[in-house]
Amino acid sequence: MSVSRKYGRTFHYPFSPGTTSDDRINYDYWNDISRLQNVIHTEKLDGENNCLNKYGVFARSHAAPTVSPWTSFLREKWNFLKNDLGDYEIFGENLYAIHSIQYQSIEEHFFVFGVRENDEWLSWEETKFVASAFDMPVVPVLQECDDLSDKILFEKNILELVKQPGTFGSVDIQSGKSCTMEGVVTRNKNNYSVADFQQNVFKYVRKGHVKTDEHWTRNWKRALLKFEKNVDHK
Numbered sequence: 244m245s246v247s248r249k250y251g252r253t254f255h256y257p258f259s260p261g262t263t264s265d266d267r268i269n270y271d272y273w274n275d276i277s278r279l280q281n282v283i284h285t286e287k288l289d290g291e292n293n294c295l296n297k298y299g300v301f302a303r304s305h306a307a308p309t310v311s312p313w314t315s316f317l318r319e320k321w322n323f324l325k326n327d328l329g330d331y332e333i334f335g336e337n338l339y340a341i342h343s344i345q346y347q348s349i350e351e352h353f354f355v356f357g358v359r360e361n362d363e364w365l366s367w368e369e370t371k372f373v374a375s376a377f378d379m380p381v382v383p384v385l386q387e388c389d390d391l392s393d394k395i396l397f398e399k400n401i402l403e404l405v406k407q408p409g410t411f412g413s414v415d416i417q418s419g420k421s422c423t424m425e426g427v428v429t430r431n432k433n434n435y436s437v438a439d440f441q442q443n444v445f446k447y448v449r450k451g452h453v454k455t456d457e458h459w460t461r462n463w464k465r466a467l468l469k470f471e472k473n474v475d476h477k
Contacts, residue, residue, distance in 0.1 A: 246298045249305035250334055250357075251440035253428065258398060261426060261448030273394050275442040279431050281389040283367055284401065285382045286410055287426035287446060288336040288354060289344040295321050296332040313340035313463065317353060324377055331373055332359040336382060340463045344425060347412030348469045354382045356428065359437065366434040383410040385427065401427055401447050423449060 254269035255262050262268065269275065276282065291313070294301040299308030300317045309318075316339060335355040338346060355374040358365045365373065374381050385404050391397065409424040426448035435443040 246307075247294065247296055247301050247305040247332070248437075249301075249303060250292055250294065251437070251444070253444050253446045254441055256398075256401070256445055256447050258402075259426070259447040260450035269441065269445060272445055273397075276391055276397070276429075276445075279391060279433075279443070281387065281432045282391065282429050283384050283432050284386040284388070284404060284427050284429050285356060285384050286424050287428045287448065288338060288346075288382055288409075289342045289413075289425045290336040290338040290354075291340065291342075292334065293317060293337040293353070294332055294334050295324065295328065297325060297328045297330075299325075311460075313337065313465070320353075327377075330360050333373065333377065333379070334359065335379065338466050340460075341416060341466050343416055344409065344422065345414045345416055346409065346466060347414060347472075349411045349466065350469050351380050352466065352468070353379060355379050356382045357430070362437045364435050364437060364440065364443070367430070367432045369434065382428075387432070401429070405447060405449055425449065 252267060254267045254272070256272055257268055257270050259268075292303045293309070293314060294305065295317065300314055300321050301307075302309040302311065302314070314337060317337065333355055334357040335353045337353050338349055339352040355370065358370045358373045371381055385407075386400060388397070388400070404427050406423055408421055413422050413424055414420065415422040426446060429445045429447075431443040
């Protein structure tokens with residue numbers, strides 16, 4: 244039995260083209276969105292979903308604490324934080340290992356996108372507060388929406404957002420050229436129950452995003468931070 248519950252499956256918007264055979268789609272998403280007061284669109288960063296809680300650092304499955312080499316920095320950080328986490332479970336995108344997108348200007352390797360406390364996901368304001376308390380940045384917020392009355396306009400906004408380059412300068416690892424962001428994650432700005440996750444979080448992923456295969460871990464590379472690229476090696 245796992246000592247930690249894994250992160251819920253995020254369903255795709257019906258107009259998200261980057262789905263695979265393993266993905267789920269929320270065809271009734273507008274009914275869910277319409278019940279919310281406000282949402283935020285955040286950039287979907289291309290990394291590994293990791294969680295820090297009082298039991299350790301976990302990868303996606305949460306079957307047991309992870310020991311992967313690209314989470315070593317998180318496990319070191321956890322050692323300093325573990326006695327202060329309490330019931331907080333901090334979820335974020337780990338960019339330490341390069342996946343399909345290489346980011347040119349990241350100053351950190353871990354970006355928080357959610358905080359779970361017992362049976363509740365904290366509001367975005369609370370999430371930012373907890374992240375700041377543990378000296379962690381949050382994922383980039385692209386847009387806040389408090390007018391959820393027009394489905395066509397809502398979808399148009401998302402489609403415009405995903406045409407933009409990533410906040411941290413996204414580069415396709417195969418072509419070496421600048422590319423658009425991986426996608427957008429929409430979440431209820433307020434708090435909500437863990438049981439209602441799929442009615443409060445949604446995502447759009449661009450087509451053909453994944454450029455890695457199941458063997459990428461054999462030859463993975465560490466992502467350089469912005470200050471490391473600016474060091475004069477002469």
